[in-house]
Amino acid sequence: MKENSVTLKAGELPCRLTRARAAAFRASGQLPPLKEPAKQKNQKQPQLRANPKRAVSDNACLQRKKRAVLQDVTNVFCENTYRSCFNSTKIQGKKSKLAKASRINVSKVAPSAAAQQHVRVHCKTKSFPEPAKKCSPFPIALRDPEIANIDDDNEDPQLCSLYAADIYNTLRVYELARRPNPNFMDTKQHDITQSMRGILVDWLVEVSEEYRLGLDTLYLTVYLIDWFLSRNYIERQRLQLLGITCMLIASKYEEINAPRIEDFCYITDNTYTKAEVLKMESQVLKSSGYQLFAPTTISFLRRFLQAAQASSKSPSLELEYLANYLAELTLMEYSFLNFLPSTIAASAVFLAKWTLDQSKHPWSPTLQHYACYKASDLKTTVLALQDLQLNINGCPLTAIRSKYSQDKFKYVGSLSPPKLPETMF
Structure with a gap:
């Protein structure tokens, strides 16, 4: 007991306690006084681990597993998000403040966004006119x-x-707005004739078959030719150059792998050079205002054929080939520029159905609804198309008839329609 009392009154050592000094104390029978450091008296929680190189405390490491609940952060700046990430102990305390701030910002922004949306809708309804004949949904x-x-x-x-209904209503608007002049031979052209135009189109049909181009490419080619001739005078020596240039542009627009310029120069027996084709291409694009899309007959023909076979269990390939054949015949005939593409497409379906089946009326209520034409509206176009089909045998332009007289098209080019009675209209 006495030794212990002496040891307790010894006070603290003036130097650091090492293992050598501790051994000396044990040999002399004395123990150094145990005194807690001053900084440990005020510390409430024990330190889990000591790492002087870490700036974040161990308490923060324990709370790192607790994630803040995802909430609405509309209109909240990123700075607040980053601050909350680095100060994880204050996330729970700031939840309610951030929620209040987000609700205030949303209420301020919503009226202006709604007003802006109202202005856009108001302008859009004024910029596009309604079609004359709008098909109902x-x-x-x-x-x-x-x-x-x-x-x-x-x-x-x-x-x-x-x-589909909105798309075809829009196409009906643009077929009127992007329509070539049907009288350009009399008003604009003085060096070329209607027969020259027909020869050019007949040759382009052969070119499209040679390069296996689609029907959309062929129709767009003829449209670009007529559009250019409606606004620009051209000599007959450059008419073929215009044809291959328009087919080049249409191929770039419609085809996945379009033929090269050298291919079109070769097909003309190198009559025109690459530089001449590029120059003509620039002229055609400027003349069209760089607006290459326009509704053609094939744009409406697919829709009307779908309506014509709505009640059929299986689609009739013969009907599709014959309607395509009749529509393609109109490309060569200059007088058919007086009719709209939708009218020609509807008339081709009308005459094709009558040619294949005379037991019932070719114009059904379904066709009348989706084509937006009555049978009486098509009388002039159907009769003109029938005359063209009957007189094609004496025409020297045989590319289209030879094309559809093949087995793959079921020889529809050799079919002749019976006479249409007046009661059909």
């Missing part, structure tokens, strides 16, 4: 049980079933 036509719904197939994304 199918829910209105559902009242008539004789009209089939051709837009109920939502599995094929290329049909655009949800927007």
